[in-house]
Amino acid sequence: MFNIKSYVSRAVYLCICAALLVLLAVGADAQQFLPTVGYAASGSGAAVMVNNQLAIKFRVPNGGLSPMARAEITASRLKPLVYGDWRLLAVKSLDKNRAQVVAGDRLICIATHADAKAAGTSAAALASLWVNRLKELFAMPPVEVKPSQLTVPEGERRFAQVGGVIAGLAEVESKDPSVATAVYDPEKKAVSVLGIRVGTCKVIVNKQGFTAELTVEVKRYAARIARTAVVEVTGNPAPQDIVRAAAADGASSAVILEPGASARYGEPKVPDGNLPAGAKVRTVVPVRAAGENLLPVELAVPVDVINRRLPWTPTKNLLYCNDPERISRFGLLFSAELGSDNRQRLFFHHINVLGKPLRLRVDILNTGQVDAQIHSVIGASEPRVDPVDAGYRAGISFIRDFLADAGRIYNLPPRSKLTLYAQNIDHLMTVSGISDLRVLQGEGIYVRVMAEPVNQAGLAVGQTAPIFDGDVPTNLSEHVYESPTKLVEAKYVVGERWQFIRIGKFAITNNTGDKRLYGNYGVIYEIKITVENPTSTAKTIQIDFEPTAGAASGIFVIDGKILSVKTVLPPYEFNIAKLRLEAGQTKNITIKTMPTGGSAYPATIVVRS
Template sequence: MPTATPTPPPIVVEPPLLNVEPGKTVAGRINSALGDVTSTVADATVATAVVDQAQRVLYVTGVKVGTTTVTLTDTRGVTRDVPVRVAYAAGTVADETSLRVTGNPTSTDYLREAIVTAVTRAATARIGATVTVAPDGIPLRGDLKIDDRLELDVPVRISGNGYLDVNGSTHVSVENTALPTIQPSRLLVSDYPERLTANGVLFTARLDRTQAQRFLYYHYNPGSEPARRIVLVARNTSNAPATVQMIDGSAGPGPNEMEVGHLSTKRFLVREARNEGQVLTIAAGATTSLVVHPLPPQSVVSGILQLRLVSGDPLELALVAQDAMAMDEAPGDTSQLLSGGAPHARGVYPVPSFVFERTYDVEGDDLDIPIGQLPLPNLRQGEALSGDYGVEQTLNVVIVNMTRGPRAIALYANPRGGRATGTFLVDGTLVQAHALPAFSRFKIWQETINAGTFRRIRIVTMPEGGSSYPLRLTFAPDDGSVPPGGPGSLIY
């Protein structure tokens, strides 16, 4: 009987698909071919191909953006089609970057966020491409103590918009620098125009070594508007470098204004308590973006920053609304500020913090402390600051029980304007409030004060963007209502 002719082994090319940039060359290994191999390009205007017969390698050079096919043929007549894609790389991953942080210590969560930001900013992405740094891929083992350092390699991916994906890693050096806490002397607020309908400069200020500053911004991009970003730019006009310490409590973008305002406040208060931030150097004559905050349509962003010029000459600050894909983050002409829409606060306010020193006698009247009730005058032309948004409020209360028996005491939150979220550091412990209905009363702390004793308690809070303040905090006898975190409580 006649024997069947064996099927010749196919030509194998590794990798089976070749991606190449215009003007660059890539190689593919040819296997299982017999004799000399010829190459034919379907569209030589997109790419060219050459076979190294001795090394059994296919070299493809990109000519212009597009796709084509290279057909390989050996002496048996066996062929293999190799798809070729010519496109530009999505960007360039930085080989290395450095990061100086503060914190006592700097928490792992903050380190992850700061490293993601630093590596993303160090990468160069083409317009429309996205830099992705997975926080879970950052090999951290714990908090970073003052004066400690760490070195790590962070995986990075740049992709999107039809470009060739770029995968790599950036070597990051992190140092925890010892610096004192920031004590701001005034509050800067940018909440006008709250609803953005144009690009331009939202706020300008000057940062010098005589006055540290707190800066609150809160802006909304309507659904009918293009994607934007909010950029805080620092310009160093001197011939010497400047160093800035910054605590960043930013949140968003997101569609829920109360959620964004709450998250921003929580991040700021927690980080400020730890002195957790970054130390940034601005080169002589340079302009640097301190914050780059994406703002897509139908979203709100909020930021609460604490800024101190550690060294160098004064810096010019500008908060700018830009197209999301703008090539340059520099603000341009800062003499004209955006305006329009309903009036909201924009200006400089003289009191960034309130401190209440109070005593509560368990046999006396309830102790009410209003939060966000005093409007602050504007040192510039513009609206007063109603609701005290961005103003930190510290309550130092001594609870006295001179009776013969223990007394159960509680602290209640009571919104007086409308629905309100809240963040409270109670003796350093984080307590949060979901959106509380107007004029409701929820317990945020409770404790029994023994007979003949007193108890000192410290509460730090701040009115939250997107919520309706004022809010009243009340020390009173425990009414037996659900404790914080209990079933039905909006406190957690």
């Protein structure tokens, strides 16, 4: 017999079981986090708490209700909102002294005139403050990670703070430990992430089954310091500008750039004063490096600058790069081989008549199979409109450093080239330069001077790069002149004929004897003058520079002191020195001078009374 009561009971039972199974299945996939609402004493008043944080504080009673009673009632009205209706929270103004906090048509609490006065604001503003704070706290996740995306340098550790409502320890898991590992740091309450290799991975933070995701990207710095750079200079002493330039160039050898990175080198921090011979100083060069998909980095690169003592050696040859003087096409201007441990003087002076800018570059090439060391004492001008001015500036710079043997020592790996000088020159501008070069170590060392387009990629001054077969010079220049030093002796006796000393008149010849260097540009003259006063009265002796052939500059060294004149035009003269000779007195004077590029030599030194 059919029992309807039994059938209904069985149907209800099956429905209940099905509902339980659905709930269990949903619970297995996800948990619903519900905010907590409560109340507590707060000073002399009471507070409504959401997720254990203060949301509303009642400082005064209202309508016979104490602050604690108000907090209790407000908390009870907020609890039903935890399922999502907290998003309905809003302010409803009653009048200028009262405002309600409501959720739809449900009253939550009232901000009274007394509440507003106690808080130092208006009722409407206080109610608005309460609503914003309630929404902020209701919206708090059970667990969160800030920031949610973290960039970590390779080999370094970075932290992301773990927050949210749920307190206590967190479980942390890296989804790809080969990219980054992660652990929870309870003291910092943070995820500690160590970058292993370049890449991206996810880190999951778990608290009581609730999770938050952290995206980790591991990158490399654009550059790193490989070592402390060591560079060498010379000079007695080495001027500060040479120390600074050496430190700036040396920094690049200590910095390793990642592929695609570029670096900007700042001004080296160099102690004041010159560097004595044999001394060493630590400098610091600021470097900024950046590149695509690389971390920008600022480095302080240490560079030790050593002032190395070198024995003095005379200059054997003059390497004369002035044929042609006017550059009308790109290409090789000069090349020569530098003999081992021989001092060679490179002289260059050129005007750009190409009709567009060009770059003049001086390279040293090590074609050998062993490391090379090159010593350079150089003086060069910036581009100048006046060729005489360009030669004068190069000459005064060179003579200053030549007297102290102040220069740089460069290291060249086997089969490499180094840029010693590079200068962009506009149309009709002139540059001039003089460099004493000495091979301290190595063989197969060449110097070359090139004119090239300004947009052609090239090395910066002091940088090295591998050479190719096409770099090795095959046609060497004929303008190599022996013994670019002249010793001149002269005597002047008061009352007798004036003494005329010709500078640049007797041209030196090249090594093959078929070319003559008229004007002897780049040749250093050492003039020893003996002056006698046989008379019975004191006399004033005058030594003047006379530009015999045309406009000329003059640079003179007397007793270590440099005297110079940028330009003298005939028939004017420049007084080099005046000295007083007592009756019967004899004096010896030594003058050093050098014809400079752009000037009209021969010229004359006149000694008279």
